[in-house]
Amino acid sequence: MYISEAALKRGKVSVGLVGTGYAAKLRAEALLNDRRSHLVAIVGHHPVKTADFAQEYECIVVNSWQELVTRDDLDVIFISTVNRDHGAIAKAALTHGKHVVIEYPLSLDVEEASEIVTLARSQNLLLHVEHIEILTGTHQALQKYLPELGQVFYVRYNTINPQHPAPRKWSYNHELFGFPMIAAVSRLHRLIDLFGEVLTVNCHYRFWQTEPDYYQSCFCVTQLNFHNGLLGQVIYGKGETLWQAERKFEVHGEKGGLIFEVNSGKLIHDGETISIDVGSRRGMFLKDTKMVLDCLFDGTPLYITPEQSLYTLKVADAARRSAETGLTAVVENRSQLILN
Incomplete structure (x- = not known):
């Protein structure tokens, strides 16, 4: 796995986050506390809540996840939103050359999930499905x-x-x-x-x-x-x-x-x-996020593969x-x- 030369030079990956709920907050806190990541932009369902979230975690608000995944200034997309949208966002992000970190499930549709795993492999991009259990x-x-x-x-x-x-x-x-x-x-x-x-x-x-x-x-x-x-x-x-x-x-x-x-x-x-x-059980999202960044910067293997998550989804x-x-x-x- 690799990150761009620009990210390596600045020692940080730029992150876009989809979601403003419980898991998204824990991800944002973990990203802010790691010098190797910069939370740039977020998108949420509720304008007021999203604006408050952006102010608290020092990032900008984007109008839609479709806009977020196409931004040239982002390296990684973290997906912490409603289950229905997981698959579509992950597929679009990978298609636009972004690494993807997603809370389980990868998709509500097992065939779509299989396509996403294949896409990540063919693009040589990180696809990590969180399984902190x-x-x-x-x-x-x-x-x-x-x-x-x-x-x-x-x-x-x-x-x-x-x-x-x-x-x-x-x-x-x-x-x-x-x-x-x-x-x-x-x-x-x-x-x-x-x-x-x-x-x-x-x-x-x-x-x-x-x-x-x-x-x-x-x-x-x-x-x-x-x-x-x-x-x-x-x-x-x-x-x-x-x-x-x-x-x-x-x-x-x-x-x-x-x-x-x-x-x-x-x-x-x-x-x-x-x-x-x-x-x-506290601190698991922090641990998971650190392991993702270790993988991106140092090539350290993660504790789970996309194929293992896909099998459980089957x-x-x-x-x-x-x-x-x-x-x-x-x-x-x-x-x-x-x-x-």
């Missing part, structure tokens, strides 16, 4: 203690977020947020990073909706059958029909188990229970197909995906 202390602890469990046969990952009332925002909108397992693809990616390829997927979901564009609740249960015989279950739910918040990750093996809830965990092994401190799309048809969906072989 595998940078967290929880994931590092999972990797460390898995060998203690012997043969793992079942894993369950639940994230349930009751909200009363549910907010009328993009993350409760079918078009802007997308199918739950595609929008929340990080849940699947954590399992795939730990346990490998998926053979088949079964998924069931339900929405509660009282107005056309926004729903009040969703509940989605996905079952993954891995090539190694492991059975995985991912539950994702949010909104007004849920009553108890939960963020729990369980791994069950023939010699022990791992259970993580929020910022703590425990290993149950050989008749004893050992507490595991996994630390805070699994999420299989969940969508299963939910819509009521049938078991087969997942494309990962090695074939990478070769293609």
Whole structure:
């Protein structure tokens, strides 16, 4: 991977940012705190909020993302906006010779995502899909203690977020947020990073909706059958029909188990229970941004490839197909995906 001679000479990459929400703020803070980056311009959906954002982070406002990606003074585009627009912005930015950093998912459409990965490779440009879930202390602890469990046969990952009332925002909108397992693809990616390829997927979901564009609740249960015989279950739910918040990750093996809830965990092994401190999830966007800049300037490999993210998106799309048809969906072989 490389950056332009001009960027190398000034020791900085010039950045354009799409979005003004939570993730965008964390990106802007990380970029401002790294001498190798200069946040030049942003674009947002709400004029007043965007103007305030630009003033706080010392950058200019651009009228549209279409205008942003064509600017000659930008090297990298960071995409931190509604899921619906991810694919279109990434494709346009790469077409105009920009490196791209994007929050998951890469696209709501798996074929478009595949085209984007191919485009980045052909242009020799950086395409990085953020998956900070595998940078967290929880994931590092999972990797460390898995060998203690012997043969793992079942894993369950639940994230349930009751909200009363549910907010009328993009993350409760079918078009802007997308199918739950595609929008929340990080849940699947954590399992795939730990346990490998998926053979088949079964998924069931339900929405509660009282107005056309926004729903009040969703509940989605996905079952993954891995090539190694492991059975995985991912539950994702949010909104007004849920009553108890939960963020729990369980791994069950023939010699022990791992259970993580929020910022703590425990290993149950050989008749004893050992507490595991996994630390805070704070600082992950800062870490991810630093790794991107390390990659651009020094060629340091990133912790995830676009092909790995694309494979997980294929699994999420299989969940969508299963939910819509009521049938078991087969997942494309990962090695074939990478070769293609």
